[in-house]
Amino acid sequence: MADGTEIATPDCVRVLVRKAQGSTPREAGAAMLVWQGGQSGTIGGGVLEWNAAKHARDMLASGALEDRQSVALGPDIGQCCGGRVELYFARENHIRAETTLPVFLYGAGHVGREIMRVLEGLPFALSWVDVAETRFPAGAQNTVIRSNPAAAVALAPDNAFHFVLTHSHSHDLEICHQVLSRSFGHLGLIGSATKKARFLKRLRELGHGDERLKRLQCPIGDRALGKTPAGIAIGVAHWLMRAQNEMNEPRGEGRA
Numbered sequence: 236m237a238d239g240t241e242i243a244t245p246d247c248v249r250v251l252v253r254k255a256q257g258s259t260p261r262e263a264g265a266a267m268l269v270w271q272g273g274q275s276g277t278i279g280g281g282v283l284e285w286n287a288a289k290h291a292r293d294m295l296a297s298g299a300l301e302d303r304q305s306v307a308l309g310p311d312i313g314q315c316c317g318g319r320v321e322l323y324f325a326r327e328n329h330i331r332a333e334t335t336l337p338v339f340l341y342g343a344g345h346v347g348r349e350i351m352r353v354l355e356g357l358p359f360a361l362s363w364v365d366v367a368e369t370r371f372p373a374g375a376q377n378t379v380i381r382s383n384p385a386a387a388v389a390l391a392p393d394n395a396f397h398f399v400l401t402h403s404h405s406h407d408l409e410i411c412h413q414v415l416s417r418s419f420g421h422l423g424l425i426g427s428a429t430k431k432a433r434f435l436k437r438l439r440e441l442g443h444g445d446e447r448l449k450r451l452q453c454p455i456g457d458r459a460l461g462k463t464p465a466g467i468a469i470g471v472a473h474w475l476m477r478a479q480n481e482m483n484e485p486r487g488e489g490r491a
Contacts, residue, residue, distance in 0.1 A: 246270060248291035249325045252278050257318030259308065260284075264480045268327075271295055282312045283320065291324055300326045335360050336420075336479050339391050341384050341410050342401040343370040346425060349464035350398070351375070353472045358479060362390070365401070385409040393418035396478070398455060398471065400425035408437055411451065415443050421478070423455040425467070 247270035255263045260279020267276035267284070269291035278284050283306060294302060302324040308314040336359050340347055343365040351363055364379045364387040365371060371378050379387045384406050391397065397419060399410045407424060411434060414422050424434065431453035438448060456470030 246295065247327050248294050249327060250278055250287050250291055251323045251325070252320055253303075253323045254321040255318065256320075259318040259320050264477065266480055269295075278320075278322070282314055283308065286312065287322055287324075294324060294326060336475065336482065337392050337395040338362070338475065339364060339387065339395050339397045341365070341387070341397070341399045341406070342425075343372075343375070344400065344402055346400050346464045346467050348372060349468040350400075350471050353465075353468040354475070357472065357476065359475065362387070366406075383409070385413045388413040388417070391419070394420040396421040396423075396475070398423045398425075400455075404430075408434060411438060412441050412443075415447055415451070419450075422451050423471070424451060424453040425455055426453050428454075 247268045250267050250269060252259075252261055252263050252265045255261065260281065260283060261277070265276075265278050267274055267278050267288075269288045271292055274288055278287060286306075287304075290302070290304070293299075304322045304324070305319065306312060306322065307319045309317050338354070338359045339362045340350060341364045343363065347363070347365075351361070354361060361377045362379050363371065363375065363377055364381060364384045366380070366382055366384060368378070368380055379390065381387045384401055388397070388410060397410070397414045399407050399414075399422070401407055401410070407426075411422060411424060415438065424431070426434075431451070434453070435448055435451070438451075439445075455474075456467035457473065458470075460466035460470050
């Protein structure tokens with residue numbers, strides 16, 4: 236099971252989209268790491284990314300520590316998007332540890348399977364929890380089997396993001412109770428406004444205060460993408476990628 240602590244990266248330059256105006260390949264907060272011989276992540280591809288990667292490698296060669304660029308995509312580099320981006324380049328000296336977000340997913344039903352399929356290959360440390368091996372698809376990785384899924388909450392690091400979508404409302408409630416009783420990064424619960432209201436009432440009865448309960452996200456995903464398993468999974472993945480980017484922004488260079 237992945238623990239989601241840290242991943243070492245080579246001597247590199249982080250390229251961050253600080254501002255994005257008009258039509259641009261990526262949004263503010265998008266970032267990539269560039270080192271001699273490779274890169275990770277993307278700020279949108281095409282000429283913009285190629286130029287930015289070259290500039291980052293030039294910084295590595297020259298020893299420069301940071302830089303900024305404002306690029307008008309049409310006039311400056313001939314891209315048809317037509318917008319403007321402001322880039323921030325920050326040298327990461329020597330070995331840099333990059334946070335990998337630990338994600339605990341409870342439930343291997345239709346939505347859980349779709350979320351895991353979408354998250355495959357993305358930079359998260361995944362743990363997938365359910366009550367029996369037969370609940371998981373063949374070949375599933377990072378699985379945790381507990382007859383009471385709430386028992387798996389104790390395995391999570393303090394900064395873990397928890398997404399609760401088991402086949403049982405009683406399991407869901409107990410998992411939420413256990414997460415809210417300890418340190419955690421995020422708590423998301425599948426369901427409706429009615430389910431959220433019922434859970435909040437029960438969780439208050441279990442001793443959780445309103446400030447704590449404000450951290451419970453329900454429903455999960457993006458309702459604009461619909462309620463299908465695929466739509467929910469895409470919404471969750473997009474939300475997680477934004478959270479990951481914000482965690483790994485250079486200090487002092489937050490989003491504009």
